[in-house]
Amino acid sequence: KMNVESFNLDHTKVVAPYIRLVGVTTGTNGDKVYKYDLRFCQPNQEHMEMPGLHSLEHLMAELIRNHLDNVLDIGPMGCQTGFYLSILNNDSFEEVTLAFEKTLLDVLIATEVPACNEVQCGWAASHSLSDAQQIAEQMLAKKHSWPNVFSE
Template identity: 35%
Template structure:
């Protein structure tokens, strides 16, 4: 079986941050890593689901909304994938911080109804804010110019 690109990243060298996972034509996949992999500290499902609802809504309503193809959680519960088209990574980075900031100011959970979601009771705005606040601090600490490259040799 051919090994897929995301399995070639050495997850032991991966810290919280924002990386470019892959580029397919004009589509860029960002690895939004909110937790250090294999570190015993994973998002619970409510947190992950709640961030998904909030970030997806706000990023699609942001300045890069038209360029967003997809946002969703990683099954390993240590981060999210954001797919964009025709937008510079530095711009995505700045907008991501604005979206996270925006989530902290929200007072309602989007898409929290039986008709809009497949598990609408498993959502909690406070949990989304806690994760987004922490991730925002991580991204702010990277400075103006984020390094999107994964560390170390590919395995």
């Protein structure tokens, strides 16, 4: 049975925001998938509302791929406190952090949410660009604490 790493993380001990390498999975040909926990909100104390979270997902999904190769997915956690980022064959925490910062800066100046229509999205009515930008701004303001999972 495969282990769900996140279920073994003590969510009462972490101090958001932070960027945490969840794990590395090596395929049979040696390719490596790096999975990150991008935690925006303190678990069980705050969360992102769905429209802003959803728009932030669309914006980051498009924009982070301009700054980082081999992004497999950036997708929201069901608890609405953060996102998972999975990338292929890039072991650099610094590169990921820099790309994430550039992505959030791009979000601040975005004028529309990509793909927020019924052809390209499964819940096109649930979007908010201004909420997404507010979340990005708050996250950027705490950039100093991103590398620290268990402290400020």
